[in-house]
Amino acid sequence: MTTTAFIGLGAMGDPMAAHLARQARHDGAKALVWNRTTTKAEAHAAKHGSVSVTLPEVAQADILFTCLPTSAEVDGIIGQLAPHLKRGLTWVDCTSGHPDAAKRQRRQLAELGVNFLDAPVSGGTGGAEAGTLTVMLGGPAAEVEAVRPHLAFAGKAVHVGETGAGFAVKSINNMLLAVNLWAAGEGLVALANSGVNVSAALDVINASSGRSNATENLVPQRVVTREFPCTFALGLLAKDTGIAVDVVNSVKGSAPVIAQTAALFRAAARTVGAEQDHTAALKLIETMNQKEIK
Amino acid sequence: MTTTAFIGLGAMGDPMAAHLARQARHDGAKALVWNRTTTKAEAHAAKHGSVSVTLPEVAQADILFTCLPTSAEVDGIIGQLAPHLKRGLTWVDCTSGHPDAAKRQRRQLAELGVNFLDAPVSGGTGGAEAGTLTVMLGGPAAEVEAVRPHLAFAGKAVHVGETGAGFAVKSINNMLLAVNLWAAGEGLVALANSGVNVSAALDVINASSGRSNATENLVPQRVVTREFPCTFALGLLAKDTGIAVDVVNSVKGSAPVIAQTAALFRAAARTVGAEQDHTAALKLIETMNQKEIK
Amino acid sequence: MTTTAFIGLGAMGDPMAAHLARQARHDGAKALVWNRTTTKAEAHAAKHGSVSVTLPEVAQADILFTCLPTSAEVDGIIGQLAPHLKRGLTWVDCTSGHPDAAKRQRRQLAELGVNFLDAPVSGGTGGAEAGTLTVMLGGPAAEVEAVRPHLAFAGKAVHVGETGAGFAVKSINNMLLAVNLWAAGEGLVALANSGVNVSAALDVINASSGRSNATENLVPQRVVTREFPCTFALGLLAKDTGIAVDVVNSVKGSAPVIAQTAALFRAAARTVGAEQDHTAALKLIETMNQKEIK
Amino acid sequence: MTTTAFIGLGAMGDPMAAHLARQARHDGAKALVWNRTTTKAEAHAAKHGSVSVTLPEVAQADILFTCLPTSAEVDGIIGQLAPHLKRGLTWVDCTSGHPDAAKRQRRQLAELGVNFLDAPVSGGTGGAEAGTLTVMLGGPAAEVEAVRPHLAFAGKAVHVGETGAGFAVKSINNMLLAVNLWAAGEGLVALANSGVNVSAALDVINASSGRSNATENLVPQRVVTREFPCTFALGLLAKDTGIAVDVVNSVKGSAPVIAQTAALFRAAARTVGAEQDHTAALKLIETMNQKEIK
Structure with missing residues (x-):
């Protein structure tokens, strides 16, 4: 049973996390959500059956998705979560981030036993709602294949190269x-x-x-x-x-x-x-x- | 019965003229062709049932199509045909020509009682062969509508504005x-x-x-x-x-x-x-x- | 005795014409001026000793200078002066004009027995007042050399090529x-x-x-x-x-x-x-x- | 008595260091030089009266100039000199370097008690030989003023802003x-x-x-x-x-x-x-x- 978590319930993240919750329900698994504004997470939980949790609890998921404005916000979350992250967790960053940040973040998280993949998406809010987003994944092939079954919001997911290639x-x-x-x-x-x-x-x-x-x-x-x-x-x-x-x-x-x-x-x-x-x-x-x- | 003529049997013009010949056959009408290299016109006639004629004979058609590299070559043909042009003929120039040339050519031909429309096409050699070209027509609406039924090579024909607008x-x-x-x-x-x-x-x-x-x-x-x-x-x-x-x-x-x-x-x-x-x-x-x- | 005339007493033209008037005074010759707004020409005459005349009178000068906003205004003046122009006059256009216009204007004036040189200037209002403008002349070498002694507003005058080269x-x-x-x-x-x-x-x-x-x-x-x-x-x-x-x-x-x-x-x-x-x-x-x- | 040192005797550095040697001779001081290719430093010493030394000895100067292709080469020299640098030394980098590198290098050297100024030059090899280079200094005003009397190769030296502003x-x-x-x-x-x-x-x-x-x-x-x-x-x-x-x-x-x-x-x-x-x-x-x- 794979527990997913999603951070960043914005215009894109909100419907993306809804697809994760739907799949979790189908699999009998859990889909955690967290947002800076707690009420948005609680509304998501109420509407989609996800579980609104505290930031440290997010760090206990198996796969953690982030979808934030820029890599700087991801850096901020890494800083807050660092003491809590479960070893073996895979961090899938769907932000439209910076390739240099991806390389740095992967190194930083590797020291904590966490895998990092850059996985930006395209398709707009329409694609996010329909669950037909295109995902561009950067990182080692084995790690990309391991998360592929869990990209419930994707219509297409392509492994485009090493860390940073997705961004x-x-x-x-x-x-x-x-x-x-x-x-x-x-x-x-x-x-x-x-x-x-x-x-x-x-x-x-x-x-x-x-x-x-x-x-x-x-x-x-x-x-x-x-x-x-x-x-x-x-x-x-x-x-x-x-x-x-x-x-x-x-x-x-x-x-x-x-x-x-x-x-x-x-x-x-x-x-x-x-x-x-x-x-x-x-x-x-x-x-x-x-x-x-x- | 409308007689068409086609000047310029290049990569685009050759299949475009073939569609005119096919429609003429269907209508029991004539589709004349002329090319600088006469053998190309004769081959076209043999293959598609068009009629290879001399340049002055082309000038007796009802609708004359040109499809040449640039407006300069169209100017050259206008110069050669001027003494022969039938009054009431409509000249449809499918060249990717210049808007300024279109305005000048229309004025020049109007003095000879000939209508000029700029009618460049898009779709490539594939579209020309399939008869699915997009035609962009510039000129008076009535003249555009009059030639519309004769654009046998077109999948779509749009009147985009006054003379020159097509180019x-x-x-x-x-x-x-x-x-x-x-x-x-x-x-x-x-x-x-x-x-x-x-x-x-x-x-x-x-x-x-x-x-x-x-x-x-x-x-x-x-x-x-x-x-x-x-x-x-x-x-x-x-x-x-x-x-x-x-x-x-x-x-x-x-x-x-x-x-x-x-x-x-x-x-x-x-x-x-x-x-x-x-x-x-x-x-x-x-x-x-x-x-x-x- | 060479009579000069100057059309266009704007920010540049006014001080340029003043240098022509100064030289005329020195040579015992005449420097005519004309401006769309007559009062500007009269003020120039009063201040610099030039002679404010009607447009047809300008056409009787030996060298006619124009300094106008664009070649279109020069075309306008050519149209007005055409019936009056003295054969043998040299028209020196100091406008920042268009090379294509220069070629056309030279042909047009040649039919009236008038030479046309493009002679734009650089140096700003400061250079115009100091009489140190740089002049870039386009046209036949002999005609350029003939006007060179009369460029009283110039600090430097260079023959840069055929008609249009100056512009x-x-x-x-x-x-x-x-x-x-x-x-x-x-x-x-x-x-x-x-x-x-x-x-x-x-x-x-x-x-x-x-x-x-x-x-x-x-x-x-x-x-x-x-x-x-x-x-x-x-x-x-x-x-x-x-x-x-x-x-x-x-x-x-x-x-x-x-x-x-x-x-x-x-x-x-x-x-x-x-x-x-x-x-x-x-x-x-x-x-x-x-x-x-x- | 201020001892200067110069690293990088290239097309610019060689004549720049010659001016330092000339001033040192006049002041009764020492001008050290070092180059990756030792023979160039020895030739400089023979010709200009500078002193060719080992890299660690350079680190004992009061003012150390570098003039290298890029900030990357400066980083390399910092790494080699770090264990040897005299506290209180001022490092004046005349490389056409990167503002980001300047900020990083200044922080890094500050920890060793060394001041860093970015001081790129303009004027070409001609200006370097004539001693008329323009120097653009970035860093604290007091440090800039302290080195100003020692810029023997400069015709003009301007303090343009904080660290990185020179670059x-x-x-x-x-x-x-x-x-x-x-x-x-x-x-x-x-x-x-x-x-x-x-x-x-x-x-x-x-x-x-x-x-x-x-x-x-x-x-x-x-x-x-x-x-x-x-x-x-x-x-x-x-x-x-x-x-x-x-x-x-x-x-x-x-x-x-x-x-x-x-x-x-x-x-x-x-x-x-x-x-x-x-x-x-x-x-x-x-x-x-x-x-x-x-």
Whole structure:
């Protein structure tokens, strides 16, 4: 019987932990939850049958999942849990973290007899609720295979490389999201200023070679509608693009478009607001061109 | 009975004209073809039942399609055909042309009693053969609707705006293709240099938010395989990104990522070879990073 | 006796025409002036001894200087003067114009028996007042040498190539000004955010390899002082960077940093204000980084 | 009597240490030198009157200068000298190092009773020989003032901020050098391809607002002559631009032009050769545009 624990019941973590609770119920096992705001954990327990516990109790699980804003918060939890961690525990960090942090955290936890895997997820809140998230795992193959049956929130789980590789791939994925989204914004605002109907342009682009997740889903659903519903904050995407730049720099890579786009997303987070939806980055493009994309 | 004519039996034009011939056969009408190299037109006639004619005879069709490398070649054909053009003919230019050229050509042909529509296509040689191309039409709505039933090679045809709008949208579509492709190259080469398996990374990216036509189709099929089959030349894509920059500039737009990417594709065409497949642009990224994407 | 005429008594043109008047007085010749706002021409005549005339009278000079915002205004004047122009007149255009316009204007005026030289100037209002402007001349060598003795406002006059070359060099000069200025802004705002004293940083940079006219003069005198005195409008510099991009594109060049900087200056003109001093472009950098450069 | 010591007799260090020896002779003091290759130190002693000593003996000086390729080599020397360092010694690091390294090294040496100042220099081998280098000092004001009289190789020494500020300013200075140089290359190659004489263009630019150290000195002396004499390696400038990017990122700054230029210099170092002169970066621009700048 494997006991899981989940720390970080945010927009992503809450439904992810619900899938763990569902599987635990099915297996006759226990799914512990902890959150900085205790009431959220208690509500989760009430709603999904998980068990709301204290932080030290979490440390007695077999598999501990974390899903926090950045690697810095994971460092904070490691510090608090260090005296309590059960030897043999596997720590699966679903944060969109930093590859360098993963390597350091793995070394640090190894001294306490704890395994650490980086396991960021993609798919948004929709994928988290549907249990169809894509998980990118970094770490030794044996440890990855051992946790694979317990990723109840995943539709797909891929072992992408050694420790840190999961975070690296996630950052590049989000960087591509950022580039594709930004370029779509630049192109569409120029068409709008040329008198072209933006929706007609999206219609043909999405049946053509320039299509991407950004043009197929994000721009029509969030930008053209002017709704910009906040499911993934611009400040977090800007942070992820910064990690991607670090990934490039750590191999002394040359990536001029990635470098520029990261700078522009940082500017967007500063000028549009880090707490806005990530698609609101295009409002900076709209300001730069004095035209709305609609 | 509507007689069509087709000029430019290249990799795209040849199968497009075949669809026109098939429809003509069905309608009991005629589909004329002309090509600079006469043997290509004769082979087309023999294989598809089109009629190989002289250039002046082409000018007697009801609808004349052109599909040439650039607007300059269309200008050349206009010059040759001017004395022969039947009044009331509609000229449908499927070239990936320039919006400014479209406006000029429409004015020039209007003086001869000929309608001009810009009607570039997307979908590649595969789409041309399947008859599922996406057509982006620019010009007056009535003229667009009049030719719509005769676009036998199209899976989708969208009226995107006034004269030039078709070429503008096409150039932005191809620009997005260029950006998405280039950024994928930059990101994947950094991952490769970090020791991540490129195919595993593509696998998760294509199940995640960073996916695009470039990551789903072009990079796995053409780059990772090291095949780079030439179906769309790098020099032509570089030309299209230049048109996109002109579209931005004509509205005094600010599009830094588009501007940068156009410059990089021009450099790629110069250093890798304009006649290579467009995906071979990533060879410049590989040189810049001393690592292959595979 | 050579009669000169000057059209465009703006911030640059007014003191330039004053030098022509001074030389005319010395030579016993005449220096005509014309301005859209007649009172400016009359004030110039009263102050400097030039002769305020009607537009057709200007066309009877031997050498006609124009100094206008863009080539479009020069086109306008050509249209108005065409019926009046004296055969054998040399038109010296000191506008920061477009190379393509120069070629067209030269052809157009040649049909009227008039020579056209592109002759943009650099040195700012200070150089115009001191009569130390640098002039970049494009056109046939013999015509350039013929006007050289009459460039009373010049400290240096260089024949840089055929028609259009003067405008091309001017646009690249202003583009380098734009790049050097913008990069200084990016670097200094990062130092300011790191707690480094900006003036101390400028002090060492200006004694080091990173120095430029931007760091030696513009940033300390206009940005750090927060004065941004408007002697050269941001909108005009943004226009010049657009011409530089056209120069690059006309030779199918690859210039990613120039391309990016032109896009950023266009954004700056849109967001900060086209009528502000060109150094106020750095206010966009300040917004992007939430920190003043001081 | 202050004893100085100098580690790192490279192209910069050798003439810098000669100035220390000259001052020591004048003061009746001692100037120790050490180099990994002992014969270089012995030659220095023979030529300049310095004293060639063993590494532990260096640690007994009052002021110890280091001038090494990167902060990593300084870390190596700290490791070797740690057991020998005299308490109260001041370590003045003239390497173009990393601000983060400076902070770490200062903490590490403080535990041994040693002061650490970052003190990178600018001025090239010419400035080193003439004793006119510009020094950018980071650290507590009192310590900076205490070493100021002993900077015999300096023409100017400026206290720019706390520990790390010297390295930060140096990296931004070199970044501006890189941007100004690269942009000049992009602009001049476009002019060359337009048929403009490059030397004439440089002549007017250097009398105009676009001038910089790059256009005034580097391009005419090293690029146009095709000599590219190696006094400062491209690989080291690429490294410095990487440090500048780190400075920007450490304050979460947005600097798109700096970001792109750093990527392009890394590509240049990879494709042209890290051991070439830094001005040879423009050979990548020449390849991208198929034209030499001359």
